Amino acid sequence: MRAFRKPAAILALLACLAFLLVAPQLFKPYGVFILSIWAVMTVAAIGLNLTLGYAGQVSLAQAAFVGVGAYITAWMTTHGWPFWTTYVLAFFVCFAVGWVLGYPALRVQHHYLAFVTLAFNTLLYLVFRNEEWLTNGIYGISNIPRPSVLGWSMNHPHNLYYFLLVHLVLISAATWLLIQSPWGRAFVAVRENPIRALSLGVDTRRYTLMAFAIGAGIGGLSGSLYAVLVQFIDPTPFALGATPTGSLSLLLMVVVGGSGYFFGPFLGAVVAVLLPEWLRFAQGYYLMAYAIFVIGLMVYCPTGLLGLLDRMFSGKKKPSTEIESPAKTAAEVAR
Amino acid sequence: MADFIQLLVSGLATGGIYALTAVGFTLLWQTSQTINFAQGEFVMLPAFFVLIAMGYFGMPFWFAVVVAMIVTVITLGIVFKKLIIDPMISHGVLPIVIATIGLAILMKEAVREFYGADAWAFPPLAAATNITVFGAALAVQSLVVLGISVAAVIILQLFLSGTRTGRAMQATAQNANVARLLGIPVERMILYTFMINAALVMIASLLITPIYLAKFTNGELLGLYAFIAAIIGGFNQMRGAIVGGLILGVVDNFTAAYISTQYRLVVPLFFLIVIILFRPQGLLGRVEERTV
Numbered sequence: 001m002r003a004f005r006k007p008a009a010i011l012a013l014l015a016c017l018a019f020l021l022v023a024p025q026l027f028k029p030y031g032v033f034i035l036s037i038w039a040v041m042t043v044a045a046i047g048l049n050l051t052l053g054y055a056g057q058v059s060l061a062q063a064a065f066v067g068v069g070a071y072i073t074a075w076m077t078t079h080g081w082p083f084w085t086t087y088v089l090a091f092f093v094c095f096a097v098g099w100v101l102g103y104p105a106l107r108v109q110h111h112y113l114a115f116v117t118l119a120f121n122t123l124l125y126l127v128f129r130n131e132e133w134l135t136n137g138i139y140g141i142s143n144i145p146r147p148s149v150l151g152w153s154m155n156h157p158h159n160l161y162y163f164l165l166v167h168l169v170l171i172s173a174a175t176w177l178l179i180q181s182p183w184g185r186a187f188v189a190v191r192e193n194p195i196r197a198l199s200l201g202v203d204t205r206r207y208t209l210m211a212f213a214i215g216a217g218i219g220g221l222s223g224s225l226y227a228v229l230v231q232f233i234d235p236t237p238f239a240l241g242a243t244p245t246g247s248l249s250l251l252l253m254v255v256v257g258g259s260g261y262f263f264g265p266f267l268g269a270v271v272a273v274l275l276p277e278w279l280r281f282a283q284g285y286y287l288m289a290y291a292i293f294v295i296g297l298m299v300y301c302p303t304g305l306l307g308l309l310d311r312m313f314s315g316k317k318k319p320s321t322e323i324e325s326p327a328k329t330a331a332e333v334a335r
Numbered sequence: 336m337a338d339f340i341q342l343l344v345s346g347l348a349t350g351g352i353y354a355l356t357a358v359g360f361t362l363l364w365q366t367s368q369t370i371n372f373a374q375g376e377f378v379m380l381p382a383f384f385v386l387i388a389m390g391y392f393g394m395p396f397w398f399a400v401v402v403a404m405i406v407t408v409i410t411l412g413i414v415f416k417k418l419i420i421d422p423m424i425s426h427g428v429l430p431i432v433i434a435t436i437g438l439a440i441l442m443k444e445a446v447r448e449f450y451g452a453d454a455w456a457f458p459p460l461a462a463a464t465n466i467t468v469f470g471a472a473l474a475v476q477s478l479v480v481l482g483i484s485v486a487a488v489i490i491l492q493l494f495l496s497g498t499r500t501g502r503a504m505q506a507t508a509q510n511a512n513v514a515r516l517l518g519i520p521v522e523r524m525i526l527y528t529f530m531i532n533a534a535l536v537m538i539a540s541l542l543i544t545p546i547y548l549a550k551f552t553n554g555e556l557l558g559l560y561a562f563i564a565a566i567i568g569g570f571n572q573m574r575g576a577i578v579g580g581l582i583l584g585v586v587d588n589f590t591a592a593y594i595s596t597q598y599r600l601v602v603p604l605f606f607l608i609v610i611i612l613f614r615p616q617g618l619l620g621r622v623e624e625r626t627v
Contacts, residue, residue, distance in 0.1 A: 123604050241436075252436065290437075291437040299423050
């Protein structure tokens with residue numbers, strides 16, 4: 001965060017925003033579509049960053065929540081419900097399921113928690129695939145209608161892009177406020193030292209559950225937007241890995257960008273969603289290069305790309321508590 | 336009854352393979368706190384080493400196996416430890432998890448890109464015949480698989496408890512600091528566990544690939560089963576991983592036969608969640624001490 005207080009960083013941020021605003025004029029429709037996908041995946045990663053980066057709870061189930069949100073919107077809008085109802089419902093259903101999934105986190109941590117959430121994701125994937133009466137199985141749900149806002153139809157790709165961008169901005173603003181509030185501090189306290197937090201009167205139990213629930217809810221919103229964007233939902237994107245929307249991929253997104261950094265998910269999604277499209281000529285080699293890059297990053301700087309920037313801008317390595325990664329702390333707790 | 340015995344034996348056979356994979360997994364965890372998310376891909380890859388040795392260098396099968404074993408122990412044992420785990424061991428558990436997820440992607444993509452996305456036939460270790468016991472037709476292959484995995488585990492157990500090096504490795508697993516004080520070369524012991532893990536996944540690969548064919552995606556499910564087996568039995572004990580693997584193989588087979596093939600994964604996953612929540616140390620495991 002420290003690096004972003006600098007004017008240069010603020011300028012860079014404004015430049016990015018300006019770029020995003022004029023992007024539809026610069027790209028072909030496919031480019032705009034890819035940027036839209038980026039916006040949607042960034043929302044999902046923001047949710048996971050809240051759970052993993054701020055509250056320090058490893059979750060390998062984010063794709064499942066994206067899936068739940070997507071299926072809620074897909075099923076309901078194709079049955080005549082308005083988009084906004086399904087959008088709100090997606091948030092609250094995922095919030096509730098996320099809350100329940102938070103309970104294991106009260107008992108087990110780190111790799112055990114990773115396995116529980118991994119199992120949960122696989123279970124939900126099986127439900128998506130096998131419960132044909134509800135999800136239409138592997139054939140998926142197609143022809144998902146797009147909403148119109150104040151008479152503007154979202155069927156035009158540019159309108160849809162701005163629609164998604166506005167959602168991204170609003171959701172990240174809300175997350176920013178949440179992180180700055182006492183709640184956000186409590187999340188970090190739970191991450192840094194749960195026992196100390198508890199002894200200082202932080203209700204760690206409630207905040208752990210909340211971290212899961214809110215992260216999952218944001219995942220649900222992302223899924224709802226995803227359904228509107230691609231207009232066709234099948235179980236494959238919501239499996240554990242393999243696809244850019246899978247849980248492992250989302251986890252890598254957050255960690256590569258910089259978990260626990262506000263802008264980590266944005267950057268992570270650029271690396272995981274945008275770059276592969278721009279480097280299409282490289283095909284399978286891109287994934288290999290990406291994998292090697294991830295391994296190298298973990299060796300050299302486990303705090304991710306923003307952690308690396310932070311380290312470069314602040315000159316020397318400063319292991320202050322404010323910028324310490326949850327990963328590092330996890331190591332200390334595990335000892 | 337005949338069906339039951341058939342299912343039981345073939346379940347035990349696949350369970351033996353899960354057990355081998357899970358044992359290596361827990362060994363790495365015990366000595367170096369490495370959670371290897373690429374363990375499934377570790378089982379997938381050696382089969383391709385064998386295929387490359389046979390196809391490109393024209394080696395006979397058994398010679399190719401020996402060569403592949405050496406290559407596996409070097410790459411998935413020594414290089415894996417020196418290049419990936421060693422530099423980040425001080426960063427803690429999560430970066431290793433992430434890095435091994437990256438490694439899994441790398442191995443899968445490399446096989447797909449350089450060898451091909453098809454499923455390749457792999458020479459079986461035994462002829463595809465059956466023998467009849469109590470009216471149940473048992474595949475010789477299943478029996479061979481079960482026999483080899485049991486033998487591998489017994490040899491490993493004898494090595495760990497019967498030799499000086501083995502006991503030094505156990506000491507390292509139990510308390511690396513004390514082991515170091517006692518003059519045990521802890522680093523080298525950790526290296527040995529990585530090499531043993533590589534040998535185990537190589538054996539598992541030889542056993543499972545004739546059944547599933549050699550394909551770059553083979554590791555995905557295997558890795559998951561290895562985690563589940565390790566957790567069911569107990570993460571900090573080798574015995575636990577063996578029992579967990581066998582239970583898992585049998586349960587999985589019975590679920591597929593008697594309940595539902597679509598939901599066959601549900602039962603192991605459900606097991607996993609229940610065990611983690613109510614007995615995180617596993618069925619046979621000890622409670623790990625916690626430090627504040």
